[in-house]
Amino acid sequence: MTAPLAPSKLGWLRWLLATPPCRILLLGLVFLVMMGMNTDVMTSYAAQPVKAAAHIIALCIAGFAIYIAYSHFIEQRQTSELGVSGLGRELGIGLLVGVGLYTICELALMALGIYRITGLNSWNYMLPAVAMALSSSVFEELLFRGALFLSLERWLGSWIALVVSALVFGLTHLTNPAATLEGALFIAVEAGILLAAAVMLTRRLWLSIGFHLAWNYTQSAIFSGIVSGNAPQQGLIRSTMQGPNWLTGGQFGVESSILALTVCTATGIILLRMAVKRGKIIPPCWQRQASTAASA
Template sequence: MLGMIVLVLISWFLLRFTIREPLAILGYRPAGLRLQQFAIALLLGILVSSAVHWTESLVTLSTWRVNPGYSWADFGAASWWNFKSVWFEELLFRGALLVLLIHWLGVRWGVVLSSVVFGVYHWFSGGVIGNIPVMIILFSTTFIMGLVWAYAYAKSGSMAIAVGSHLGWNGVSSILFSDGPNGEQLLVQVTGISYMPLAGLPSLIFFIASNAALPLILFFWIKYNIAMQSEPSQVNRQSVETDI
């Protein structure tokens, strides 16, 4: 929590003393509109993540059981971890950094460069440095997702869509399907003779397709249904006037 507070303070300082913009440029106003965008994006993240995990279970013949020892305390701890990790990443990569890059480099290069940094960051957070094939795959998927989340800010003038869909996707993965650093959560995968994991090219194809689902859905929703409705600013005007 302290890290997020420090990050917010640094963001305020950078925005205020470099491009003379308030923290509100990150897009939390008008509150009603941002809550609506956040809720829709959260629902999309939950639905797509659930569909991807369910499809993977069918393809790999996996079965699941409810964790008998799961408690509300476990749910609360995992939810809090998910909340902190998502907000940290969003503030870091779709917050002041993205705003400054757009201001200095323009929308296209700002969006691309912030997504490159987001992809490289996952090499370290995922602990895959040195494993070249995994580095390429992980960078590709996180770069594409980062592109769409940065595009969401450039198009809407707010972090709401990126935060909502990020929370929904990660929440289902880590809390419902125990796919994260929090250990066994609500559902636990049952392994045995019926468990047949994908391997080789089919695994790669499924991995790419599953990780492209949310970016594609968000992209078309944002492109055709989201318009800039935030307070005027130099960065926001540039976002509106540039079709990316």
């Protein structure tokens, strides 16, 4: 049995693990592994959507627990970004706005005669998307906004963290089936700004989780759309969609359309303006240090 670390060494190690680069690396690796586990679960229980959702919920709980444990034991702080205060309100608003944003895009396509409803399926068709929407929203927000954005923000400030996290988030979608560079860049702008702005405004992850979950679920479970280049699944609405790729998003889905780019980016900019007005923008660490030294 190895001897326990001396207090001084333990303090040095904890400090190192709490630095932004180590935090991003360690939490990022953990959540990437868990996202792989999510994929395995959804593949294994593809014909059993209720079991798939139950397993994904368990993995989501484990993901939250790991994130909170890292904050508590390594960073020695309260996990305010996952605080229960405001959880219901912010998650609820996120869900409603996420549904609304995607529905606006589809209504515009309907008005143009591009998206046509041909019938309705049984409500059971809405079940398979539950696991997908939970997995993508929880783990991608813990990874890209919780681990990446918030770590970079503490180090480089809000604006640099927003740009870097948005680009990383968008470009990782190049690994999806039928991915395109255009689709990845659209996601970087529309979703990267919107989701980071939600965290900047509220200082919590619940609003961004709600946006993410509702968009993906509405897209797949209700409108039977393509989610970020993945193979489309039949949802509640049977439909056809024919039109130019710049309006439909082509094989990547509506995220790669000018409609989503306009609607989601505009919403993100509104949230950013609110965050600025409420003094929620964090400057880079060197500016904070200079300000502290000047006031001392």
